[in-house]
Every structure is written in structure tokens, then in C-alpha cells.
Amino acid sequence: MNPYQPQSDAYDPGYGGQHAAQHAATGGQSQSAMEQVKQYTAAFEDVLDKLASPLKPHVPVIGRFLLVVTFLEDALRLLFQWNDQLNYLTYHRRIPQALVYTFLIYNVLAMLIGSFMAIAKKRTEIAVGALFSVVVLQAFAYGLATEWHFFLRNVSIIGGLLMLLSDSLSRRKTLFAGLPSINENDRSTYFQLAGRILLVFLFLSFILSDDLSLLRVISSLIGFIACVMVVVGFKAKWSASFLVIFLSIFNIVINNWWSFSDGHPQRDFVKYDFFQILSIVGGLLLLVNQGPGGLSVDEKKKQY
Numbered sequence: 001m002n003p004y005q006p007q008s009d010a011y012d013p014g015y016g017g018q019h020a021a022q023h024a025a026t027g028g029q030s031q032s033a034m035e036q037v038k039q040y041t042a043a044f045e046d047v048l049d050k051l052a053s054p055l056k057p058h059v060p061v062i063g064r065f066l067l068v069v070t071f072l073e074d075a076l077r078l079l080f081q082w083n084d085q086l087n088y089l090t091y092h093r094r095i096p097q098a099l100v101y102t103f104l105i106y107n108v109l110a111m112l113i114g115s116f117m118a119i120a121k122k123r124t125e126i127a128v129g130a131l132f133s134v135v136v137l138q139a140f141a142y143g144l145a146t147e148w149h150f151f152l153r154n155v156s157i158i159g160g161l162l163m164l165l166s167d168s169l170s171r172r173k174t175l176f177a178g179l180p181s182i183n184e185n186d187r188s189t190y191f192q193l194a195g196r197i198l199l200v201f202l203f204l205s206f207i208l209s210d211d212l213s214l215l216r217v218i219s220s221l222i223g224f225i226a227c228v229m230v231v232v233g234f235k236a237k238w239s240a241s242f243l244v245i246f247l248s249i250f251n252i253v254i255n256n257w258w259s260f261s262d263g264h265p266q267r268d269f270v271k272y273d274f275f276q277i278l279s280i281v282g283g284l285l286l287l288v289n290q291g292p293g294g295l296s297v298d299e300k301k302k303q304y
Contacts, residue, residue, distance in 0.1 A: 059288060060167075061119070062282070062285060063282045063283070063285030063286040063288075064118055064119050066278050066279060066282025067118065067157075067160045067161070067163075067279050067282030068115035068118050068119060068131065068279065069275055069278050070157065070272075070278065070279040072112070072115050073275045074272075075108050075111040075112045075115075077268075079108060082104070085104060086100055086101075086104065093141065093143065103137065103141060111130075111131065111134055114126075114127040114130035114134075115127075115131070118131070121168070124164060124167075128162075128165045128168075131161055135157060139151070148205070149205050152201045152202060153201075153202055153276050155198050155201040156198060156199050156200070156201045159195045159198025159200075159280075160280060160282060160284075161195075161283075162191045162194050163191075163192065163195035163196075163199070163283050163287055163290065164283075167289075167290055169187055169191065170188040170290070188293070189294040190295070192292065192293030192294075192295070193293060193295045195283070196236070196292060197231050199280065199284060200227035200231060202277070203220070203223045203224060203227050206219070206223060219246070219250070226242050226246070227239075227243070230243065230287070230292075232296065232297050233292035233295065233296020234297040236291065237292075240284045241288055243284050244281050244285060244288065247277055247280065251277045251278065255271075256274075
């Protein structure tokens with residue numbers, strides 16, 4: 001008994017029993033409420049599983065294709081606007097013409113070959129390296145490395161490439177009983193963690209946007225909560241699925257480049273944003289397929 005217990009309680013012979021009974025009842029009610037929440041959550045997840053089951057076998061292919069679609073679109077844009085790109089880089093960016101030719105040829109080949117290799121799961125590490133080099137080289141060549149909107153989106157695309165690399169490493173087999181080596185497992189886990197973190201950088205551009213409308217603020221807040229869940233790996237598959245749906249709707253509503261007429265000054269910019277977000281959606285689909293990896297709350301819950 002607590003020696004500093006109030007006297008009124010000390011003189012009540014039934015106080016201890018009543019207190020224990022109340023505590024047990026309160027604890028039981030809390031535990032019961034938690035169990036109900038868990039049951040509702042499990043039932044909701046089962047429903048989503050059943051709805052998504054027809055798409056599950058195709059998610060990896062769709063994810064890889066969407067991840068590289070911005071590179072495919074950019075390669076075609078460079079080919080169809082070759083003279084415009086050449087003049088811009090030569091006369092406005094003041095890059096030597098011979099270097100510009102090398103830069104453009106490398107970009108087109110790296111994006112086309114790297115994209116098809118990524119989709120086909122052939123030499124994925126080389127494909128990821130080639131596409132990563134394109135992201136970095138274009139940022140500096142076009143002078144956009146310090147433009148925060150462009151920077152945050154590219155960081156998210158790099159996160160998607162890391163998810164692709166992680167998937168390749170986790171599937172690789174070695175001579176030791178056909179199991180991945182410990183070193184490769186570690187690398188895959190760390191790449192998954194880095195990929196999860198970088199993927200959600202896109203939402204920082206939403207949060208830091210000058211648009212302070214109520215709809216924008218609410219959607220940014222909801223997206224931010226889902227992003228935090230993705231980063232820490234708590235219910236990561238479902239939070240990533242939510243972000244896939246959220247970004248898909250946002251992309252169609254906001255980045256509807258097809259509604260602009262040919263030659264409209266904003267058409268190319270909106271189209272570029274549209275395909276970049278598609279690639280980030282592809283990275284999130286890879287996360288849905290793979291799961292968050294070993295360094296996550298979801299994985300730790302399985303262990304304990």
C-alpha cells in the first residue's frame with residue numbers, strides 16, 4: 001500500500017479491492033477496444049486483398065514500366081526536338097557543340113536501353129546506373145540542379161530506382177544452396193530503406209507549394225501522414241497503395257497536358273510533370289510488391 005495514500009482512502013477497507021476492480025475493468029475495456037480496432041483493420045485489409053488480387057501478378061511489371069516511362073518519354077522528346085535541344089544547350093547554356101552532341105546521344109541511348117533492360121529485368125544494376133546518370137547529368141546540363149521543385153521530384157525518381165535495385169538484389173541467387181548472400185541481403189535492405197525515404201520527397205513539393213487552398217492543404221496533410229507511414233515502414237504496403245491512388249487522381253486532374261493545344265507554352269512542362277509523377281507511382285508500386293524490407297516497423301512486429 002502507498003504510505004502517502006490519503007487518509008480517506010486508508011480508512012476505506014474496500015478501497016484496494018474497488019481500485020483493482022476499476023483498474024481491471026478500465027484495462028479490459030481498453031484492451032477490448034484495441035482488439036476491435038485490430039479486427040476492423042484486418043477485415044478492411046482482407047477486403048482490399050480480395051479486390052487487388054487480380055492485379056497482384058501484374059504489379060511488378062506495371063511498376064517497372066511506370067518507373068521508366070518518364071525516361072522513355074524524355075528520350076522520344078529529345079529525338080523529335082533534336083535541333084531545339086541542340087540550340088538551347090549550345091547558345092543558351094553555352095556548352096561546346098561537340099559536347100552537346102555527345103550529351104544528347106548518350107542520354108537517348110542510356111534512357112532507351114536502360115529502360116528496356118529495367119522492364120525486362122536484364123542487368124538491372126547497369127540499367128539503374130545508366131538512368132541515374134541521366135538524372136544527374138540533365139540536372140546540371142539544363143541548370144536545374146538548384147531548382148527545388150525539379151530537385152525534389154528527381155530525388156523521388158532516384159528513390160524509385162533504388163527500389164528497383166533492391167528488388168534485383170533480393171532476387172539474385174548465389175552458388176551457396178541458391179540463397180542470396182548475407183552481403184546482398186544487407187545491401188537490398190538498405191536500398192529499400194533509402195528508396196522508401198527518397199520516394200516521398202515529391203510530397204515536400206506539395207507541402208512547400210504557394211497554393212494554400214483548403215483542398216491543397218488537406219490533401220497535403222493526408223499525403224504527409226501516409227508518407228511518414230511509408231518512411232517508418234508502418235502498414236507500408238497500404239500507405240503506399242493509398243499514395244498510388246492519390247497521385248494517380250492528382251496527376252489526371254492537375255497535369256492534364258492533353259487538354260492543352262499543340263504549341264501551348266505550358267504543354268511540355270505539364271507533360272513532363274505528368275510522366276515524372278507516373279514514374280514515382282511506379283516506384284511506389286514496387287514498394288507495394290516488395291514490402292518495406294527488414295528496416296521497418298512492419299518487419300519488427302513480425303519478429304516480436
